[in-house]
Amino acid sequence: VGVFQVESAGMRKALIGMRPDCIEDIIALVALYRPGPMENIPVYNARKHGEEEIESIHPTIDYLLKETQGVIVYQEQVMQVAQVLSGYSLGEADLLRRAMGKKIKEEMDKQRARFVDGAVKNGVGKPQADNIFDLLAKFANYGFNKSHAAAYAIVSYQTAYMKAHYPVEFLAASMTLDMANTEKLVDFRQDAGRLGIEVVPPSVQTSFRHFQTGPNRIYYSLAALKGVGDAAVEHIVAVRGDTPFVDLEDFCVRIDPKQINRRVFEGLIFAGAFDCFGRDRAEMIAGMDRIIGFAQRAQENAVSGQSDMFGAGGATGPERISFPSFTPWLPSEKLMREFQVLGFYLSAHPLDTYKPLLEKMRVQNFADFSQAVRQGATAGRLAGTVISKQERKTRTGNKMGIVTFSDATGQFEAVLFSEGLNQYRDLLESGKSLVITVAAEERPEGIGLRIQTAQSLEEKSLQMQKALRVYLRDSSPLRALAAHLNTKGDGLVSFVVIKEDGRREIEVELQQRYRITPEIAAAMRTAPGVVDVELV
Template identity: 45%
Template structure:
């Protein structure tokens, strides 16, 4: 979709077709509705309504935070509005954006440089936006030829004084001959010259705007397919994929985890949801995942874990790749215990190698056929991962928390702490909210530096279920917080945040364990378990801190129903104990309510 020539049809819902169309390549496909980009309506109400709300994540040219603010103010309703925004949203012309919006909305009088220029400036509410308008103004006011007007435009762009003086004389003389006073002609020349240095070619802006509109149309009218295509294009950029996960949540579109029996190598559409791409898992390789999908297509879904490992090619699916498939949850449908799978990786690889040797001896095709699927596969007993470890390992393989986030277990407790979700922080600041805010986050990478004064400072990555940010921490706070940060536990962080352009900058003022903060605001804890095995260890942990005023409710998951049991005693339950509860094998969840 990046050019104006070549095939302009796309077929939905295959995301690779959207991807190709987005970049000007040919479109193909077997399923869905065939769309001809040249016939898409340019007055689609859902598209303009979406643009007016600034919901442009993934939309070509229009997805930056600042651009979204402009769109929310402008409420575009024609392609001309989008063309103008594309031309204006650059250093220099940006100063005219507030006036353009006010004039369009009838909040500011439209004033023209000269009455004779109304015909060429009416569409832009009296504001010079395009280079073509410079040339037309010279032709109308001063009688320039088309070639002469182009020379004027070039001279103004170069700002060479000698050439500017020469062009001023020509312009003023021509304008005087057509009835404009010399002073007014010189004033208009100065205003045009000021603009001409950064004027944008309208034909270029129109090309960009048309692609932007087409992209927006696809998102507004085919959001699931659009998001799958967009995520495929950025499938190796985990920061963008994390942002698109947030966008999918806002759109109400489920994001299904990677699955060797359902995922494609790229992101795909599945029953109104986006299915995570196998090729987007870290350190697996798109080619190896394409081969895995080809094997599944040729010989059917993998019937069991034994069937899977007997059909993979160990030359393509090595130990590291298999580990990342496990950590990402891509084998959950075959064996849901990721901890057991990781503990038995060597067993799985040996089984795969034996099956491959059997295929070779029987001259089976590479990466094809069920091989020795009948060979028994026995896994050694292993400790199940806790929820915390499961999410931590998943993040290692995916690049962000996918199936859940460590903060999800805190539920309503976060509301009582008055924290600001990261996705809403920029809007909070733009709307005049205080920069002193509290964030509930999980800490990520920490980069420590030594300043010129010899004091240490650090940049700390932080995330919640809605996004990821980086905060700066000076030496005094770093010294007080290092031990807490090293625990890797969820945190309540006090920051001083501000907007710099489109970026949120924040200085971390204080850090404490989120469990400590929640403990002060919460008196009831729900502990969910699916089996009785963790009960003895659970009893010991609950009694560790002695009697207190916190109520514990056990939630036993029995087949298709839940049974709640309220424990009689009250418990103190310090933060360390809550953390230990979450890490206890067999515990499904611990929530403050």
């Protein structure tokens, strides 16, 4: 991932098969990995690893093809064969290359006569000379210029070297280069995880305009957040300087609200860039007007010189922002807003709350399933959160769907055709988490998936989990917990009060039954004063 010319799934698979041990192998792969010549990659690999004998075209030219395992790969090889076998001059050989590329019959007939005559004079039989000319013509039709392939391969090697020896710096630079490309950022973030490199979520305390590096970590760029913008980020970094923000109020006092407007504030909150101040994201969104008003008053007072109310000079200390009451977001709501500004899930994943259930159902993640497909598996069960859905018409006029899913190991696509699309269309909405059964096959571009069945993960959890227990030490969390019990259902809810340092418990079962899901349990678990929440 990120290595020039060889980062596609097909190229990576070809590299694994080739096991290159010299720059010539990489040059050959760059030249071969194109429609037409790529069918020779298995031949090249088999001969390189001694699994297949190298076939001699003619003893006098074998040395010209030695570095490419007897496979004609480059235009230069076609020219060299013509020189050695048929006595072409350099100029004549270049004319031969052009004629073979253009496939003009009249010119090809002239070149065949010239090539065969020259080869016969050098002791090659006419039938064999004709066969060699046909072979050259076949390869010259899609032969690649070695000088170009070599230039690409050198850069491939250099970027691979940088990634191998300086992975943190390499990935940070790559993410900065592609910060507007969400798909690339997803790939780089996954690769960082594979390499054990921490990607630190965006924060107004630690982030900059570019992706920055630390000890085995990458600090996420504020400029990569949708709706924030370079000018706003540069302003935040400038006013922060070498002095971290003390709290949200200090941030509001130091910034210019004309540069950090409502849209920027919302983007920063959704991304978690203010989490460092200990405020709930839903609370800050509910209090957005008050935050902006506070920043505007601070700016006006700074201009007029009346800044004591925001400093430490007052008897009651600096002014604080008074937040209104708010309804906490469910984990999926919080992550969906995060997804809106980042383009992927970073701090957590919607499937995390369903982990015990997925383990019980023996659902695989996409990374493990991909490995199983490469080893011969053709079907499986996956879980994913819908990222997007496209509908297209097939050549027969029927509709098909292409759905992009996300799980903790990355993003993947699956298709379904008209019957399945009609059956599951309502489930395939962005943000919904599903369990799907799929048929799978390995292809050059990656793993191909076809959806056979789909089911809402939330509905599945309702079928399998019938009771919820909330463990607490006193009644203080009850008001916050009641906000999550607002939908009637079939789930049994009980509160377990822990007494005498755990030596005694009192369980109180609610008479009313409620809708309970792993999401609701996860939201309750974050309420202050809650010891644990258990779904059974």
